[in-house]
Amino acid sequence: MTERNAIAAGFLTHEVTNQPPPLEYDAWTTDTVLREVVAREGGGWAEADLAKYGPVVGGEMQQLAFLANENKPKFRPFDRYGNRRDEVEFHPAYHRLMELGMAHGVSGFAWRNEDKPGAHVARMALFYLHNQADNGTSCPLTMTYASVPALRHQPEVAMEWLPRVSSASYDSRFIPAAQKSGATIGMGMTEKQGGSDVRTNTTKAHRLGEGRGPGQPYALVGHKWFFSAPMSDAFLVLAHAEGGLSCFLMPRFTPDGALNAIRVQRLKDKLGDWSNASSEVELHGAYAVMVGAEGRGVPTILEMVALTRQDCMIGSSGQMRQALVQAIHHTRHRVAFGKRLIDQPLMRNVLADLALELEAHVALTGRVSRAVDATPRDEKEAAFCRIATAVGKYWVCKRTPSFVNEAQECLGGAGYVEETNLPRLYRQAPLNSIWEGSGNIQCLDVLRAASREPASREALFAELLAAQGGHPAYDEATARLGKELANTDSLEVRSRTIVEGLALALQASLLIRAGNTAVSDAFCESRLGGAHGQTFGTLPAHAPMQMLIERAFSEGAK
Known part of the structure; x- marks a missing residue:
């Protein structure tokens, strides 16, 4: 060793050890829960398309999302000559994310395949995957997808715009849409x-002129x-x-x-x-x-809003899955007190509880997407969709901030540092509960549907009755809900409690009927039966914790 190297060696304070490797994963193949839900709700025929997007989401798009969020859009009101332009300039990473999203079908897949039952379920899975990488690009992708029912109110408008809206091509140029192969809608x-x-x-x-009314x-x-x-x-x-x-x-x-x-x-x-x-x-x-x-105008644009509310559920679920993936990955590779963090009993409880929460949200989101898919053909599904979308949008989105925060805590101080994407997820987490109608609006919509649309109420309770006998706590919870809704005194004041109960009961019903008794029993016992605290990580000791974690993010992940 030279004298210089010897001196340099004296300043080596430590080696980097006990740190997780960089995370790169296949967001589709590592997600048992999502794959089961897609198959159960009728979108399994699109598995090849989903399999293509999974590694892109967990690979290239993760870094693109960091770049797109670090480099915020910039407003350019004028060109260099002083002409008004009102342009917004985005980082190239944003455009690449949009390109990947449209190419893989996040905005147009369901409309290009709407002759196939389950097209909206498959598209739900694509959007769920996309949100594990970036959420900001989800806004234009969602609105482009959701615009179709409103545009179809005007046949000549639909004839011109729907081919562009359903296209798999993204064109960022600031030129008239007629010169583009694909378009986005705000x-x-x-x-x-x-x-x-x-x-x-x-x-x-x-x-403008003598004409008045639609198409003018x-x-x-x-x-x-x-x-x-x-x-x-x-x-x-x-x-x-x-x-x-x-x-x-x-x-x-x-x-x-x-x-x-x-x-x-x-x-x-x-x-x-x-x-x-x-x-x-x-x-x-x-x-x-x-x-x-x-x-x-309001009923027309609400057909768009119904789909954007569905996407709020999907987007929030996707954010939660990304947060949980980060937490599981970290704890699988970090050792403390002589054990991997994931093998520490209390940490395992936290991760399993998060996994159970997410599984219930994905089940409900998938079921609502099946109702969206069937709505044009099935009046009962349409009635169920009207009330279940509001229930799900309220509950899934409300649960996201606390979920992401718990995942941050699994990483300790690192979860509060921008180099992980958990601070970005935490900032993003409240958005979907505010956007497209805040929590109170959703609860009032549920009450409106339950009281003014008998078909929606009947469809909702038919869904609940289908799982009757699946667990004692479930049967007790559904009986309470019937009484709560029958009591019209101070109904609006109690509406959040009622909608929360409906959400949990719907999730339990879906998990019971899915057939994995270990999962449904854990959910019913903890969420409906009182065997759960006020925070995550309070499952009873006999809960199937390892199984729940593995279903959320399989051990074979990189």
């Missing part, structure tokens, strides 16, 4: 003065307080026409190729969702075409 509903109460909107629609051109004047994905090729928006609040498709460029009069005021400075741009805009006579009946 949405603008809320205004400053109203928020969720969209009937207080003040944006006005003025006729209008000029929109007003503002939107939350205008999502402002670089989309077109937007579904609400505005007041002569006959009342109506729905319009507002393209980024007018039919003659000119930039539409959509003036971006600023981008929102958000808690999370950094890779995505959300904006405030003013409409200075923006060109738009009425979609659906005049004065029926």
Whole structure:
């Protein structure tokens, strides 16, 4: 050893040991729960498509998501010559994430395969996988997917736009959609003065020419307080026409190729969702075409919102799976007090409890997706979908922040450091419970469906009755729910309690009927039977902890 090397060796303080290796995994093959749900709900025929996306999500897209979130979108109101452009500039990683998402079918798969039962279930799995990498790109992908039912209200609009919307091609160029092979759709509903109460909107629609009503051109004047994905090729928006609040498709460029009069005021400075741009805009006579009946804007755009609410469930479930994967991976490779963390009894309880929670959410999300899939053909499924979507959106999204925080704690201090993606997931976690109707809105929707739509209530209880006798705690819980709903006194005040009970009962019913008694018994005993504390990691000692962990993220993962 030279004198210089000897001196240098004297400054070596430690070797890096007892650290987990970099995580790269196949998000599909390592997920027993997802694969079972997809098969059970009718999407198993798409396994080859899902298998292709799994390693991309757990590989290339993980690093892309870091880059896209570290480099937030930038607002470019003018070009170098001073011409108004209202462009938003994204990092190349964002565009690559969008490209991968559209190519693998996150936005268009269900519509390209809607002749096959289970197409929306398969697409649910694609979106669930995507959200394990990035959530900001999920916003435009969701709205593009969800826009189709609203666009179909206007046949000539659908004929022009649906081929672009269902395309597997992503084109980021800032040019008219007619020159593109694929397009994305955004949405603008809320205004400053109203928020969720969209009937207080003040944006006005003025006729362009003599025509009036569906399919006719209008000029929109007003503002939107939350205008999502402002670089989309077109937007579904609400505005007041002569006959009342109506729905319009507002393209980024007018039919003659000119930039539409959509003036971006600023981008929102958000808690999370950094890779995505959300904006405030003013409409200075923006060109738009009425979609659906005049004065029926809210029911028209709610067909889009029904699907975006489904996607809130899927997105939150995907975030939770990513958080759990990070926690399991870390604890499988980290040793403390002479054992791997995952072999420490209390840590195993925490991980198993998280895994059980996630399995129930994926089961409910898959069932709602099957109802979405069957809605055009089956009135009972449509009725179930209306109430179950609100129940699931409320509960799955509400559970995400505490779930992600518990996963962070499994990593200790490292879980609070940006180099892991858990801080990003934690910032993202509250979004879906706020977006597309907050918790109170969902609970009121459940009450409305239960009281005003007998078919929805019947479909819901038929689902619960199908698992009767599966566990004593389940039978007791469903009996209590019937009494709670029958008691109309102070129903609105008690609605969160009722909806929580409905969510847990639906999840239990699905797990019971899935046939894995060890899983369903653990869920019923802990979530319905009182054998659980107020935090994760409080399963009874006899719960099948190792099995639950393995189902969530198989040991064969890298």
